[in-house]
Amino acid sequence: xxxxxxxxxxxxxxxxxxxxxxxxxxxxxxxxxxxxxxxxxxxxxxxxxxxxxxxxxxxxxxxxxxxxxxxxxxxxxxxxxxxxxxxxxxxxxxxxxxxxxxxxxxxxxxxxxxxxxxxxxxxxxxxxxxxxxxxxxxxxxxxxxxxxxxxxxxxxxxxxxxxxxxxxxxxxxxxxxxxxxxxxxxxxxxxxxxxxxxxxxxxxxxxxxxxxxxxxxxxxxxxxxxxxxxxxxxxxxxxxxxxxxxxxxxxxxxxxxxxxxxxxxxxxxxxxxxxxxxxxxxxxxxxxxxxxxxxxxxxxxxxxxxxxxxxxxxxxxxxxxxxxxxxxxxxxxxxxxxxxxxxxxxxxxxxxxxxxxxxxxxxxxxxxxxxxxxxxxxxxxxxxxxxxxxxxxxxxxxxxxxxxxxxxxxxxxxxxxxxxxxxxxxxxxxxxxxxxxxxxxxxxxxxxxxxxxxxxxxxxxxxxxxxxxxxxxxxxxxxxxxxxxxxxxxxxxxxxxxxxxxxxxxxxxxxxxxxxxxxxxxxxxxxxxxxxxxxxxxxxxxxxxxxxxxxxxxxxxxxxxxxxxxxxxxxxxxxxxxxxxxxxxxxxxxxxxxxxxxxxxxxxxxxxxxxxxxxxxxxxxxxxxxxxxxxxxxxxxxxxxxxxxxxxxxxxxxxxxxxxxxxxxxxxxxxxxxxx
Numbered sequence: 001x002x003x004x005x006x007x008x009x010x011x012x013x014x015x016x017x018x019x020x021x022x023x024x025x026x027x028x029x030x031x032x033x034x035x036x037x038x039x040x041x042x043x044x045x046x047x048x049x050x051x052x053x054x055x056x057x058x059x060x061x062x063x064x065x066x067x068x069x070x071x072x073x074x075x076x077x078x079x080x081x082x083x084x085x086x087x088x089x090x091x092x093x094x095x096x097x098x099x100x101x102x103x104x105x106x107x108x109x110x111x112x113x114x115x116x117x118x119x120x121x122x123x124x125x126x127x128x129x130x131x132x133x134x135x136x137x138x139x140x141x142x143x144x145x146x147x148x149x150x151x152x153x154x155x156x157x158x159x160x161x162x163x164x165x166x167x168x169x170x171x172x173x174x175x176x177x178x179x180x181x182x183x184x185x186x187x188x189x190x191x192x193x194x195x196x197x198x199x200x201x202x203x204x205x206x207x208x209x210x211x212x213x214x215x216x217x218x219x220x221x222x223x224x225x226x227x228x229x230x231x232x233x234x235x236x237x238x239x240x241x242x243x244x245x246x247x248x249x250x251x252x253x254x255x256x257x258x259x260x261x262x263x264x265x266x267x268x269x270x271x272x273x274x275x276x277x278x279x280x281x282x283x284x285x286x287x288x289x290x291x292x293x294x295x296x297x298x299x300x301x302x303x304x305x306x307x308x309x310x311x312x313x314x315x316x317x318x319x320x321x322x323x324x325x326x327x328x329x330x331x332x333x334x335x336x337x338x339x340x341x342x343x344x345x346x347x348x349x350x351x352x353x354x355x356x357x358x359x360x361x362x363x364x365x366x367x368x369x370x371x372x373x374x375x376x377x378x379x380x381x382x383x384x385x386x387x388x389x390x391x392x393x394x395x396x397x398x399x400x401x402x403x404x405x406x407x408x409x410x411x412x413x414x415x416x417x418x419x420x421x422x423x424x425x426x427x428x429x430x431x432x433x434x435x436x437x438x439x440x441x442x443x444x445x446x447x448x449x450x451x452x453x454x455x456x457x458x459x460x461x462x463x464x465x466x467x468x469x470x471x472x473x474x475x476x477x478x479x480x481x482x483x484x485x486x487x488x489x490x491x492x493x494x495x496x497x498x499x500x501x502x503x504x505x506x507x508x509x510x511x512x513x514x515x516x517x518x519x520x521x522x523x524x525x526x527x528x529x530x531x532x533x534x535x536x537x538x539x540x541x542x543x544x545x546x547x548x549x550x551x552x553x554x555x556x557x558x559x560x561x562x563x564x565x566x567x568x569x570x571x572x573x574x575x576x577x578x579x580x581x582x583x584x585x586x587x588x589x590x591x592x593x594x595x596x597x598x599x600x601x602x603x604x605x606x607x608x609x610x611x612x613x614x615x616x617x618x619x620x621x622x623x624x625x626x627x628x629x630x631x632x633x634x635x636x637x638x639x640x641x642x643x644x645x646x647x648x649x650x651x652x653x654x655x656x657x658x659x660x661x662x663x664x665x666x667x668x669x670x671x672x673x674x675x676x
Contacts, residue, residue: 313386448478482598
């Protein structure tokens with residue numbers, strides 16, 4: 001396999017709200033780059049990137065799929081990410097390892113809630129972005145309104161590189177504002193043949209000139225050399241504009257905007273050109289920051305093959321029952337058969353095989369260099385967020401954040417043979433998906449599965465049956481609650497008991513203080529170092545933090561609380577065990593005295609409803625304790641933004657469909673925990 005220069009590599013993700021057309025855009029990219037020889041359609045269940053049976057049936061992306069394809073002088077690695085909020089961790093971990101992203105927006109719906117979420121995730125990791133306004137051929141498409149929505153909802157600074165020739169049913173092509181030419185596509189060749197040299201239609205000359213002027217002015221603001229030429233009214237050529245646009249994109253100052261209609265095979269080739277010309281290569285982004293776990297020094301992992309290896313596992317997947325780790329190589333070379341080191345687990349690992357991925361198909365390669373994204377087989381213990389390096393040059397890259405689950409179901413095996421398989425299968429799923437949590441309820445003996453939403457858990461139980469032939473009964477979904485305290489509470493506990501012939505004594509006083517929502521829980525000792533040995537302080541900490549796992553009201557975990565150790569009396573018969581138990585008892589006492597109460601997950605929902613049914617839908621949301629935040633008119637529908645307790649939203653999709661004759665839709669994501 002020939003080696004690609006690092007400056008020619010583009011690692012990009014396709015991100016968007018569900019149903020904006022991400023997978024359709026990706027399928028067209030694969031077709032026009034020659035990676036696939038047939039157009040796979042999502043609605044037929046034939047999309048290459050949606051290879052799981054559940055994805056094909058539902059017509060949605062569930063797991064991010066990786067592929068690579070050549071375009072002109074570039075090698076483009078693409079991750080097609082899910083748009084549904086339940087699978088937001090898939091987007092998060094993909095963006096963590098990408099150098100650029102293509103945000104796909106539906107020109108009909110504009111900027112939708114999940115578009116905002118994925119955009120903010122990309123901003124968090126400082127990923128340069130291009131926007132592609134899809135569905136220009138649909139009735140109600142509005143290019144200019146969507147560009148305005150990007151400014152208001154995403155706080156983005158759009159740089160319009162193309163404007164559409166016609167919108168809706170009149171959509172014919174685009175005007176390229178850099179080259180001032182019209183681009184049209186041939187329907188007979190499924191868009192593979194296109195003409196990028198046509199003159200701009202006379203009726204569009206004025207608006208094209210206006211937007212060209214805006215384009216040059218926006219780039220001149222970010223580029224001194226261009227500003228001089230602009231002020232002097234000197235001619236500015238295409239290469240200068242592209243170079244300035246590339247710099248501004250990589251520095252996150254501007255977001256280039258293109259448009260098209262992926263389903264009608266229009267707009268994809270200029271998008272691929274823009275990916276190559278405007279998005280960064282691994283060599284254009286700052287070196288990945290890491291830490292030497294031995295010395296604690298900061299290490300910069302530069303994208304050079306000659307440097308020591310630093311690679312991050314960003315996803316673990318079970319392919320035919322075997323563990324496949326998706327790895328981004330930041331520096332050095334990864335070789336098949338090499339002995340590696342995992343500094344997180346302090347263990348050695350061996351790379352059995354390196355695979356170039358194309359959705360669920362794979363091609364074996366012997367080694368891969370800096371900037372590449374590959375699949376690795378043979379790693380036994382490593383999981384998502386772990387770093388792979390060499391034992392001689394240990395480095396830990398920044399891990400990947402996870403999310404707390406908000407919804408639970410009880411599952412039980414249908415037969416005795418399913419029991420043994422179930423635990424094994426769940427272990428594989430939790431290794432694959434950090435947002436999935438499994439615990440055993442001590443009181444009922446049930447296995448509780450917690451995840452990000454009803455669909456998330458539905459997919460997991462479906463995959464258990466399909467992929468592992470494990471049949472389970474599923475209980476009704478339950479909300480995951482938390483507990484918190486309303487004020488300051490104080491608790492004192494004494495433990496004095498003889499166990500196995502030895503006396504264990506301890507007395508502890510703790511105070512509990514409420515913290516802001518989302519602040520987490522902390523423990524702090526206010527005692528002088530000589531007042532209590534450090535081993536006993538650690539024992540109290542262990543007992544107190546253990547008590548927070550089961551709150552005093554209903555046994556749910558207590559969050560957002562600070563525990564202060566304010567008093568302790570050591571005696572000759574004091575032991576660590578006694579201080580652990582006394583710490584736990586004093587903590588529970590302090591929580592009760594601090595006015596403990598239950599918190600429930602509050603969701604933010606956006607409901608799209610035809611005007612005729614607005615009153616009925618609002619009445620239903622009010623009956624569910626929903627707080628209406630805004631009602632906005634958009635293209636023939638009313639958009640109701642509401643915050644509502646998750647516990648009241650089970651089965652809402654059925655209620656909404658029956659109230660609106662099947663025409664209402666909604667999307668919902670976790671907002672915060674609040675007093676129940």
